Amino acid sequence: MTTISLSNKLTLSPTLMSNLQGLFKSACQIVILPLLGIMIFLLLWSIAAKNIHTSLGDFPGPTAVYQQFHSLYDEHTAERIKADKFYDRQHIRNDKRLAADPSYQVKIRNYTGKETFLDQIVTSLITVTSGFLLAAIIAIPLGIAMGLSKNLNSAVNPIIQIFKPVSPLAWLPLVTMVVSALYVSDDPLVSKSFVNSLLTVTLCSLWPMVINTSIGVSSLDQDLKNVSRVLRLPLFTHIRKIVLPASVPMIFTGMRLSFGVAWMVLIAAEMLAQNPGLGKFVWDEFQNGSSDSLARIMAAVIVIGFIGFVLDRGMLQLQRMASWDKSSTTV
Amino acid sequence: MSILLDISNIDMVFPTPTGGFTALKNVNLKIKKGEFVSLIGHSGCGKSTVLNVVAGLYQATKGGIILSGKEVTEPGPERAVVFQNHSLLPWLTAYQNVELAVEQVFGKTMSKPEKKEWIEHNLKLVHMDHAMNKRPNEISGGMKQRVGIARALAMQPEVLLMDEPFGALDALTRAHMQDSLMEIQNELNNTVIMITHDVDEAVLLSDKIVMMTNGPSATIGEILNVELERPRDRLSLSKDMHYNRLRSEVLTFLYEKQRKVETIRNKTIPATNEPKTA
Numbered sequence: 001m002t003t004i005s006l007s008n009k010l011t012l013s014p015t016l017m018s019n020l021q022g023l024f025k026s027a028c029q030i031v032i033l034p035l036l037g038i039m040i041f042l043l044l045w046s047i048a049a050k051n052i053h054t055s056l057g058d059f060p061g062p063t064a065v066y067q068q069f070h071s072l073y074d075e076h077t078a079e080r081i082k083a084d085k086f087y088d089r090q091h092i093r094n095d096k097r098l099a100a101d102p103s104y105q106v107k108i109r110n111y112t113g114k115e116t117f118l119d120q121i122v123t124s125l126i127t128v129t130s131g132f133l134l135a136a137i138i139a140i141p142l143g144i145a146m147g148l149s150k151n152l153n154s155a156v157n158p159i160i161q162i163f164k165p166v167s168p169l170a171w172l173p174l175v176t177m178v179v180s181a182l183y184v185s186d187d188p189l190v191s192k193s194f195v196n197s198l199l200t201v202t203l204c205s206l207w208p209m210v211i212n213t214s215i216g217v218s219s220l221d222q223d224l225k226n227v228s229r230v231l232r233l234p235l236f237t238h239i240r241k242i243v244l245p246a247s248v249p250m251i252f253t254g255m256r257l258s259f260g261v262a263w264m265v266l267i268a269a270e271m272l273a274q275n276p277g278l279g280k281f282v283w284d285e286f287q288n289g290s291s292d293s294l295a296r297i298m299a300a301v302i303v304i305g306f307i308g309f310v311l312d313r314g315m316l317q318l319q320r321m322a323s324w325d326k327s328s329t330t331v
Numbered sequence: 332m333s334i335l336l337d338i339s340n341i342d343m344v345f346p347t348p349t350g351g352f353t354a355l356k357n358v359n360l361k362i363k364k365g366e367f368v369s370l371i372g373h374s375g376c377g378k379s380t381v382l383n384v385v386a387g388l389y390q391a392t393k394g395g396i397i398l399s400g401k402e403v404t405e406p407g408p409e410r411a412v413v414f415q416n417h418s419l420l421p422w423l424t425a426y427q428n429v430e431l432a433v434e435q436v437f438g439k440t441m442s443k444p445e446k447k448e449w450i451e452h453n454l455k456l457v458h459m460d461h462a463m464n465k466r467p468n469e470i471s472g473g474m475k476q477r478v479g480i481a482r483a484l485a486m487q488p489e490v491l492l493m494d495e496p497f498g499a500l501d502a503l504t505r506a507h508m509q510d511s512l513m514e515i516q517n518e519l520n521n522t523v524i525m526i527t528h529d530v531d532e533a534v535l536l537s538d539k540i541v542m543m544t545n546g547p548s549a550t551i552g553e554i555l556n557v558e559l560e561r562p563r564d565r566l567s568l569s570k571d572m573h574y575n576r577l578r579s580e581v582l583t584f585l586y587e588k589q590r591k592v593e594t595i596r597n598k599t600i601p602a603t604n605e606p607k608t609a
Contacts (some may be wrong), residue, residue, distance in 0.1 A: 230412050
C-alpha cells in the first residue's frame with residue numbers, strides 16, 4: 001500500500017522528484033562517495049598487505065591494525081589499574097608508618113610505569129601546542145613589524161628564506177646541545193626532552209606565520225592607510241584598529257599552515273630525540289620488533305593523521321570565528 | 332569673506348625611473364570660507380593630485396598650502412577626505428566607522444553620551460540612521476558613500492575634500508546623493524573642494540568651477556563663477572538659460588580648448604599635449 005502511494009507521488013509530482021534527486025545527489029557527495037573511497041582503500045590495503053612479507057611477519061592489514069587499537073586501549077586501562085593500585089599501596093604504607101611514628105614526613109612517589117599509547121598522544125598534543133604558541137608569540141609581532149617597515153623586511157627576509165626550508169632533523173642536535181648546556185636546574189619545571197621537542201617545533205613552525213603575517217600587513221589597502229593618516233591615528237591605535245583586523249585572515253592562514261608543519265615536525269623530533277610522544281612510540285615499536293610491531297605502528301600512523309586532520313579543522317573553525325572576511329575561510 | 336585656504340604656486344614632480352614626471356605646474360587657488368569649489372578636468376590631468384596635496388597625503392615639490400594662516404605639512408582631520416571608493420573599514424559597522432573618527436577627533440573633549448549623539452546626528456544627516464549597525468558589505472554603494480560622508484562630516488573639518496565621491500555610483504543614485512549633499516551643504520555651509528568629471532554635477536553643486544588643463548604640467552585653465560540662486564533644483568535649472576550657458580562653457584573648455592587627442596577617430600595622429608609616460 002505504501003509503496004504504491006509513494007510511486008504515485010513520485011510520478012505525480014515532478015518537483016518532489018527533483019527534490020529527492022537533489023537530496024540523493026548531496027547524500028552521495030557527503031556520505032556515500034567518501035565511504036566508497038574508504039572501502040576501496042581498505043580492500044586494496046588488505047590485498048597489498050597479504051603480499052608483503054617482512055622480517056617481522058606479514059605487513060599488517062586493516063584487521064590486524066583494528067585489533068591493535070583494541071589491545072592498545074586495553075594496555076592503557078591495565079596500566080591505569082596498576083598505577084591506581086600502586087598509589088593505594090603507597091597510601092596504606094604511609095598511613096601505617098605515620099601511625100607508628102607521628103613525626104614521619106610523608107613522601108609521595110610517582111608511579112614510574114611505562115607510558116601507554118594514550119599518554120603519548122597527550123604528551124604530543126601538549127608539546128605541539130606549546131611549541132606552536134611560542135612560535136606565534138614570536139612570529140606575529142615580528143611579521144607585523146616586517147609588514148609595516150619595508151627596511152626591516154629587506155633586512156630580515158634573507159634570513160627567513162634561508163631558515164625556512166631547514167628540516168627539523170638538522171635543528172635537533174643543535175637544540176639538544178644548547179638546551180643541555182643552558183637549561184640547567186636542580187628542580188626543572190619541565191623535562192629537557194620536552195624543551196627539545198618544543199624548541200624544534202617552534203623553530204620550524206615560525207616561518208609560515210612570519211611570512212603570512214608580514215604579507216597580510218604589507219598588502220593593507222592604501223585607502224585604509226590614508227584614512228588612518230587623515231585621522232592621525234597614533235602608531236599603536238593604527239596597528240590595533242586598522243592593521244590587525246585587516247590582516248587577521250592572512251595571519252590565520254599562516255597559523256593554520258604553521259600548525260600543520262608543527263605537527264609533522266613534532267613526530268620526527270620525538271622519533272629522533274627519544275622525547276616522549278607519538279614519535280617515540282613509533283620508534284620504540286620499531287626497535288621492539290615483535291610480530292605486532294608493524295600493526296601498532298600502522299595504528300599510530302592512522303592516529304597521527306587523524307589528529308592532524310582534527311587540528312587543522314579546529315584552526316579553520318577558529319579562523320572563521322575570528323575573521324570578518326568570511327570569504328577568505330573556505331577550505 | 333576672508334580667504335580660508337590658499338594654494339600657492341604648487342609644483343608636483345613624481346620621480347620615475349626615466350626622470351621626474353611633472354604632474355602639476357604652478358597651481359594657484361584661493362578658496363573663501365563656505366565656498367563650494369569643484370575641480371574638473373579630463374582623467375589623468377592631476378585633479379586628484381591637487382586634492383592629495385591639500386589633504387597632506389602628498390608633499391608638493393614646490394609651493395605650499397596655507398589653511399587659516401597655518402601651513403599644511405601632513406594629513407589631519409581638519410581636512411577630512413571623502414574617498415572615491417568609500418574606504419570604510421569592512422570589519423566595522425557604519426556606526427563604528429564614524430565612531431573611530433569621532434573618538435580620534437573629539438575623544439578628549441566630548442563625554443560618552445555626547446559622542447554617541449554626535450555620531451548618530453551625523454548618520455542621520457546623511458539618512459543612514461536606519462542602517463547604523465550594518466557592515467559595509469551589507470549596504471549598497473550609495474549607502475557606503477553616505478557613511479563615508481558622515482565620517483568626514485563628523486570630524487567637523489575646516490575644509491571637506493571629496494575625491495570623485497559619486498564617481499562609482501549609477502546615475503540615479505548619483506543624482507540622489509547630489510541632492511542630499513546640497514541639503515547638507517544648506518545646513519552646514521562647509522568649505523568644500525570636490526573633484527568631479529561630471530559637468531552637470533559641477534554646475535549644480537558649486538559656487539566656483541576650477542577647470543584644469545591636460546597634463547603633464549597641468550595647471551588651472553579657467554575659473555568659472557556659478558552665481559545661481561540656492562537652493563537649486565535640478566529640474567527647473569535644466570530649463571534655466573544661465574545654467575545652460577554655464578554648462579556649455581564648461582563643455583567648451585573640456586571638449587574644445589582641452590580636447591583629449593586620444594579619441595578613436597584620430598588615434599594615429601601624434602598627440603602634442605598628451606602625457607607620454609602617465
